[in-house]
Amino acid sequence: MLNYALRRVLLAVPTLLFISLVIFLLLEASPGDPLGDIPMTIPPEIRDRMREALGLGQAWYVRYVMWLQQFFWVEPLHAFDQIFGTGFSRGMQRIISFQTRSPAFDVIAQRLPQTLTVVGLSYVLGILIAVPIGIVSAYRQYSWFDQIGTFISMVGFSLPTFFTGVVLIIVFGIKLQWLPTIYDTTLRVTDWTSLVQQVRQMAMPVTVLALFNAAQISRFMRASMLDNLRQDYVRTARAKGLKERVVVLKHVLRNSLIPVVTVIALGLPAVFGGAIITEQVFKVNGLGQLLILAINSNDIPMVMTLTFIFAILIVAFTLIADLLYGLLDPRIRYD
């Protein structure tokens, strides 16, 4: 197992390097210019100077190697300094975003809690809703509960979040005026009133995302339960006189959860990626909004850093899902 994990980690290094090069080249080849949307009242000579100040005067490979060095050497060093109060990274150039002219990692760190609370909570809620629905739907297949569950998950699947989000805003924000339509990122939860306020402003974005996540996971759960319910060991368990509750919740559920857990693990990087559309609709201004703004303004260092972090997370969680699978299912062994 350990051997296998090590081999996979080593293999991930060239994969990630290749991914970073592809992202960089894609950004380089895409049309558009970081100074594209500066006002036209700025004369071209000054535009050129600004371009040089951003470091765009150098060849692409120089900038790529510089980025690699900053990402893998300067930023970790800086993080080390921050934690231990040392000064190794002093004077070194960190990854600077074109848009804000500030270190990209600082902005990401500032945005992360926002995204984790809203998107993370919606993922947890989605799982909590999906698993019971999946179990009941499978156990009572084609019952009215299963039909309604299927209908809701189809709705959750097929309605895009930009639609459900706007509908919720119009109903609860504008018509009924129960909930705020704009998320206040500066709100600090210090007492009951601010907690209530936080819950109110999170209600709509979390609902929208939870519905979407629950739809997917409940379908997996249902399918996996159905597979297992038909297995011989279930019949044996029943024949041995085990209680129905024990048969379903102990034997069937445990075995059915194996593929679902991996699905959940594979979905986790998306939590960090933020929810680009939902964040935009509710003005949550987390990592998703950061990425889309950076793409729109051709902020190459920021897009590069964010997408590469996502790539690392995806590779890491794929590995974790594989390892979990081995841990949970004794039939699967990697050595």
Next chain:
Amino acid sequence: MRLKTLMLGAAASVALAPSAFAERGSDGQVNIIYWQAPSTLNPYLSSGTKDLEASSLVIEPLAGFDEKGVVFPRLAAEIPSVENGGISQDLKSVTWKLKPGLKWSDGTPLTSEDVKFTADYCMNPEGGCAQLARYEGIDSIETPDPLTVVIHFREPRPNPFTAFTGAQSPVLQKAQFGKCVGSGASACTAENFGPIGTGPFRVVEFRTNDSVTLEANPNYRDPEKPAFAKAVLKGGGDAAAAARAVLETGEFDYAWNTLVPPDALKGMAAAGKGKIVTGFGTLVERIEMNLTDPSPDLPEGERATARHPHPILSDERVRRALSMAIDRTLLTEIGFGDAGRPTCNLVPAPETFASDNTGCLEQDIEGAKKLLDEAGWAPGADGIRQKDGKPLELLFQSSVNPIRQDFQALIKQWWQEIGVATELKSVDPSVFFGGDAGSPDTFQRFYADVEMYANNFDGTDPEPYLARYTCEKAPGPESQWQGENVNRYCDPEYDRLIVELGKTADIGQRADLAKRLNDMITKDSMTIVPLVDRGRVSAHSNRLGGVILNTWDSELWNVADWTRVK
């Protein structure tokens, strides 16, 4: 007796004060929404309007522009002029006097050293200063005493109100930014995100591309202002959501640039929670005519250069006919509603500089057809006019933008009516306006026959704007396709008048010259065909008082005077 009057006076002012003036910080919090979130609070590192306007809450220039475009003092004691001796007779130097006793929000005094430092900061060749144009032509800056700044220009400068005037060139604190000069500019994140200023508010927390939290500046020069103790400027979302948050839900007090289709905006305003405010500046949506031949048959290096005049559009009658076929009133209604007005001028404002040119407002299809007949373009079999076997076909490009595509479709129809075939093309805005010398699709390179976009000028003086159309400013292969005279218009008389404008200080004479230049390039030669004068629309809640929309400076220019309407 003396004491008694004094006491009476004091008693009276105590009694009257609460009713007449709001006290500093008495009105709670003001919520402002900018759907484009500010990225930094240092306008020298970013030229985005959102950044400029957010920073204008905190840092201030020596003088600003009011809602009529008139220069008024902010940090300066008075506006320098030739009469009061502030501007030298030869127009080569200007002397600013600071108001005495001004303090930064950290309590230290503001001096002329800070002003000089700001200019040095921006003029540093390695800093990549976005507002360098404001400081161009400055030879040296002297600070004879802590309250006096003398700026010397290399050439006579009839309009010296560029440096330190308007939200684009506020004064930075030397003590804070001293180590951020040149290439160090972007390493100073804390400074760029939290500049110490003299304005009505100071920064509490800046979250880049998200929100700014501010509080009243305890050292603001007017002890009664600002009325709000706290201000939050939130960014993100889109214009419609911002308008809704003010007009329908009332969560915010002020929404910037609520550029929403006119009908939708009226629907939101019907909820009765807020008002829409409109102001007109100098932003003109126009069609530019290419006077050079963009044909791909010509070799690169000669294509679209002055060596090859345009085979169709070189004829002034064709350009005029194209303009006459357009119904500007309809375009304005469809595209901008109350936020636009039809115009025939390149310089539609300020009033002093605007020509009384209204000849283009009436659509005249028949007249256009007659002109084309005269020019020798005879109707062909398929309805498209021809001359010497060549059809009258044009390539019409613009940037991707729903309103522009509507305009393109309408104009294509009108041109079809007069027998002109039009091929439409739309380019991604970041490419079109990107200025990449290697791209064939930039508006500067103009590899098309006509193109449409909008442009405006900074401040209130149109001289630099009009000076863009001199012969030497034509973009071409030699200049890496940089330059503002995208039409490659070239008229020696125009160049001569520009030089004359540069030497004229009298405002009346300047206005006359500017009008003549405007007319030469619009109604006389039809090189630029203006369509719509685009205004600025913003929305404010009925509970917010004191809002005066200003298109010449930051929209938040008088935030110190805003109050809560009870």
